[in-house]
Amino acid sequence: MAVLIAASSVAILTTVGIVLSLIFESIQFFRQIPFTDFVFGLHWSPQTAIREDQVGASGAFGAIPLLAGTLLISAIALCVSGPVGLMAAIYLGEYASRRFRATVKPILEALAGIPTVVYGFFAAIVVAPLLRNSGEAIGLEVSSESALAAGLVMGIMTIPFVSSISDDAITAVPESLKEAALGLGSTRSEAIRNVILPAALPGIAGGLLLAASRVIGETMIVVMAAGLAAKLTLNPFEAVTTVTVQIVTLLTGDQEFDSPKTLAAFALGLMLFVVTLALNVTALRIVKAYREQYD
């Protein structure tokens, strides 16, 4: 029995381990770089003095451009996976024949099982050049590492996730409401749009928040398809960088563990952890409150 309890506490230990290691290293980081500079700084350019006698580190560790890049790409991804995932769930749940649903649903689930490195490869080799060439054809300046390429592919990767959660939310709406709407002479789309979707909205919103959390924490697709340029922009055709890309870049080089560059990665990791945790907790709270409404 004690063994069982010990096994169960590994989960707590892991969380504690994550939180402690992130906080510990981040504190080391904030000893060298002021907290306000990091959180409010608009300039990200992590160089450190190579020789001790170099006058002043020329590095800047302002995280705002990273946040902006992350948000831009995540927003694009959600704009794809939100509507597409929801509409796919509606078709499969409401209009599709049983055979269609039984065949197609597993295929769409397969999208969720593909390793993200494959998506990243596809984004870099196919989607990004395609967007750049199409952009050129119509006179638009599209970077070869555009936020749009990474965002699109991330969106498609999250479609099964959003679809599955939306399906759950829609199914949770009592059948009697749908019957009432149909009994009054609604068409199926009217019943869905006017009655079912508004009723399922909290569940769907929770699902979108969870998808946002996924997308913000995603690494490989952005590492392979998005850039390293820390820019503050809303233009999806430009190259931006994200928090996760910078964590990878900062840590896959040859430097001392204690250097500000390495420690910055932990500070970024802490930020990432806090944000995704907040999103997850909010999402679960919304879904829970919504489920209680119908039980």
Next chain:
Amino acid sequence: MTEISETQSRVAARLARRHAGEKRFKLLSLGAVWVGLVFLGVLLFTVIGSGHTAFLQTKILLNVTLEETDLGEAGEGGQAQAIAGANYNGVIKRTLRAVFPEARSRSDKRALYRLVSVGAAYEIREAMMEHENPVGTPVAVWVTASDDVDLIIKGTVPRTAPADQRHLSDQQMNWIESLEKTETVKARFNTTFFTSGDSREPELAGVLGGAMGSLYAILVCLAISFPLGVMSAVYLECFAPKNRLTEFIEVNINNLAAVPSIVFGLLGLAIFLNAFMLPRSAPLVGGMVLSLLTLPTIIIAGRAAIKSVPPSVREAALALGASPVQAVFHHVLPLAMPGILTGTIIGTAGALGETAPLLMIGMVAFIVDVPTSVVDPSTVLPVQIFLWSDIPEKAFVERTSAAILVLLSFVCLLNLFAVYLRKRFETRW
């Protein structure tokens, strides 16, 4: 009556528009389904299209004669050692010059030698060492061609391509064509891809290093997460009292399931590498990080499987005198096992594809040797793909796609196996 007929006429007036809206909505939602399907199709088509050629490797047939003057020092190993230490670089250059004697000038000769891979010398050495009496007798050896020749023969690069894409001069093209006429250059099944580790030369590069690294890491991962996961699931579902601590554990597990995988990598870096001083880039550490990632999945799947076993099973065992622990481990757990295994396999498939956390613990180095234990430095298959994808050489592009195909097959097989398990052992209570 007139009220009704007025209502009806207004209803009728709108009907056509509403039905048209219904049709549009239905088509739009079907379109959404198709977006996902088409993307999947295009992805597979692209990967297969660009990767299938990597399963072929061009080889050149050479008749090599080892001369006495090529042999190295005899020493203690006698003839065998002499053969092993022979000057194969010289041998291969001589052999090539014999095939194309017109190469006179230094630059011509260099161009000639570039038709074969740098590994060709080792391949000849292997062949000579296996031969019974190679000195003086011509031995036929299929050596690996260089990657530029390989791309031309397979047709990936068109023969009429400009020099900067083809990387071969017209003279070299002529030589290749004459080799084709004598059928001494052929594209054969690329065993190197499956039997070697990484290499700077694409024609010598293979996925075995990454695959073995993945295998070791997954084994470590399962060895840790499966017992811990099952025990946690059993405890939480069968024995845990409903108090704050249990709730806290449950909340933790649900949160961990949603933490980005890169954070687990940071944990591995800070604690496993730095605090515990474990070897960097080892499958052991990779496996430990992956186990933390898969643990929540196994626990959640395990709990669901245990929950689906009807309480009557446990009650019957208790009624017959079994202790609570016996009742669970001898009766409930075996019935829940198919569900637990299914969840574990799905979790493993996910762990197999993980890249970011393993980058954090250092599995990003260029490693040629295939690992033979869990502490040898190695890489894993998805990281190998990541590393190769950065290399612009065309020959590496096709190999990246081929490696993706290998990874996808493993992931697909695991998932299909999980589905099979679920169908086979699914009991409706």
Next chain:
Amino acid sequence: MTFDSVEHMVTEATDLEHSARIGATMAGEPNQTGEIPGGPAKMASRNLQVRYGDKQALYDVSLDIPVNEVTAFIGPSGCGKSTYLRCLNRMNDNIDICHVDGSVTLDGREIYAKDQDVVQLRTRIGMVFQKPNPFPKSIFDNVAYGPRIHGIARDREELNGIVLGSLERAGLLDEVRDRLDAPGIGLSGGQQQRLCIARAIAVRPEVILMDEPCSALDPIATERIEELIMELKAQYTIIMVTHSMQQARRVSDKTAFFHLGHLVEHGATSEVFENPQDDRTKDYVTGRIG
């Protein structure tokens, strides 16, 4: 729009038995196939069969529903009365495995005809369900839902009039007049059901189907709804499924008794209860089977 039902029956008759039954009908006696002596039938079914996959739910039901009367369907659980009710406004269309054969007419016109628009049909036949199911919207929006999607009201003023009028006719207006924006699900059970009735009559149907409308309500709320039904029949044709025989006796003019998917007996309520012709009916109304 009106149709002479006798002429209709004669043109529909194809076999001798059918004609014989018609002859008996003309003589004015209650019968087992539910065809009405004289009087216009608002809705009628002939040889209606309903099958869920392999399971037969209704066998050959032929029944007339008179206009501006309350017709009650009674019978033990699973006898097919709700299934039959749902055929009348084609709610069974939504169920994949449900197959409907036979004819159902509204004012003589076949509702299962290929050119019959289901959406339009349901503006003429409304439905109230067993458990009150107001939308999670305001009271006003609940009642306004139907008129809005069908485009019945020309402007806001007209919509207001329809909503208030429906609430009034459903006997709810006085209780909610000052809180029309409050959520519909905040009302009591009985009020919610009256809201659902108001919602149904807002589209000005001619027939209202009620599937055990009081079974989820307390006795006082039930009484109010029963009073309402008796008021409404002046304007609407009401068909009510009920598992309470007392309710059927209190409220309805005609009663149809279903048993194991068959329509066993049909006639004036007093006749069915006091003078049942079939043994099965006798057993049910005396409480021997339930």
